[in-house]
Amino acid sequence: MLAALLCAALCTLSQDPAVLLVRVLDVSDARMGGDAILVTDSAAGRARHVLIDASDRGRTVVARLAAFRVDTLALVILSHPHADHYGGLSAVLRRFPVRRFVYGGTPRTAVSYRALLHQIDSLRIPVVTADTGVRRLTLVTRRDTVELALLAPPRHCRTLAPAEGGDEVNNCSVGVRLTRGDFTMLFPGDAEQQELGWWMATAPGLLRADVLKAGHHGSDNSTSADVLDVVQPRAVIISANGRQHPFADVLALLDARGIPTYCTADAGTVTVRVPRGRQWTITTQRQGTCHARTTAH
Numbered sequence: 085m086l087a088a089l090l091c092a093a094l095c096t097l098s099q100d101p102a103v104l105l106v107r108v109l110d111v112s113d114a115r116m117g118g119d120a121i122l123v124t125d126s127a128a129g130r131a132r133h134v135l136i137d138a139s140d141r142g143r144t145v146v147a148r149l150a151a152f153r154v155d156t157l158a159l160v161i162l163s164h165p166h167a168d169h170y171g172g173l174s175a176v177l178r179r180f181p182v183r184r185f186v187y188g189g190t191p192r193t194a195v196s197y198r199a200l201l202h203q204i205d206s207l208r209i210p211v212v213t214a215d216t217g218v219r220r221l222t223l224v225t226r227r228d229t230v231e232l233a234l235l236a237p238p239r240h241c242r243t244l245a246p247a248e249g250g251d252e253v254n255n256c257s258v259g260v261r262l263t264r265g266d267f268t269m270l271f272p273g274d275a276e277q278q279e280l281g282w283w284m285a286t287a288p289g290l291l292r293a294d295v296l297k298a299g300h301h302g303s304d305n306s307t308s309a310d311v312l313d314v315v316q317p318r319a320v321i322i323s324a325n326g327r328q329h330p331f332a333d334v335l336a337l338l339d340a341r342g343i344p345t346y347c348t349a350d351a352g353t354v355t356v357r358v359p360r361g362r363q364w365t366i367t368t369q370r371q372g373t374c375h376a377r378t379t380a381h
């Protein structure tokens with residue numbers, strides 16, 4: 085009986101065409117920070133799914149997507165070529181058909197990254213290289229429009245030396261700003277303040293957001309007072325494993341401003357539910373208060 089009631093509730097939720105769901109997946113088993121975010125909209129009748137990054141835990145992400153009944157991914161967006169974002173993608177591509185792949189085109193020589201691009205080519209997945217300006221992709225049209233604005237990395241990222249270090253690659257992230265009605269959410273990848281500052285200068289109208297997926301797993305090189313002043317988030321979600329991230333000073337900054345903050349390492353998968361014409365809400369897989377990283381680099 086309980087199972088039947090639970091199923092009925094879940095079925096109703098998953099088939100509700102008026103709801104957009106953004107799930108920041110719990111990939112806290114990732115070796116490093118790790119991001120994997122599933123956007124689902126059913127407004128067109130059949131659920132359409134977008135995956136932003138896949139952490140470095142392919143089996144975990146595939147299991148999560150299967151549990152949420154993903155059959156096809158309309159779009160996969162890779163924020164930047166670090167393994168804690170692309171490492172799980174190969175397994176995802178083997179399991180689910182992918183209709184389109186978006187990345188920034190930043191060159192890297194890592195064998196696993198080259199193999200991923202070769203896999204995408206072999207599967208003949210259409211590729212969009214978001215390497216300049218702002219591109220807008222419409223996920224759902226008709227009564228309900230979900231738009232993804234892709235914020236390209238700075239121009240120099242196209243010719244970034246393959247030997248450049250972690251911060252330089254973080255600052256070549258493709259940002260995503262999702263809009264659905266009055267609701268907006270910003271996914272800056274691992275962009276640090278250098279790239280966030282560049283977006284502030286070149287696309288200032290696209291940074292304000294109701295919900296912010298904190299950049300670089302809650303590191304203080306990404307989430308600053310200046311950034312919060314511009315984004316003005318009403319909630320922040322941090323995807324991190326709780327070991328290398330998030331940073332204590334970021335949690336303190338968010339707490340001082342009274343911004344509700346949700347961490348995947350503590351609360352599991354964090355879901356933003358956006359009904360049409362009504363207030364959005366955030367729920368978590370389990371109760372848990374954000375804790376600062378336990379291991380310093």
Ligand SMILES: [Zn+2]
Pocket residue numbers: 117118119166168169274300301
């Ligand atoms: Zn990362």
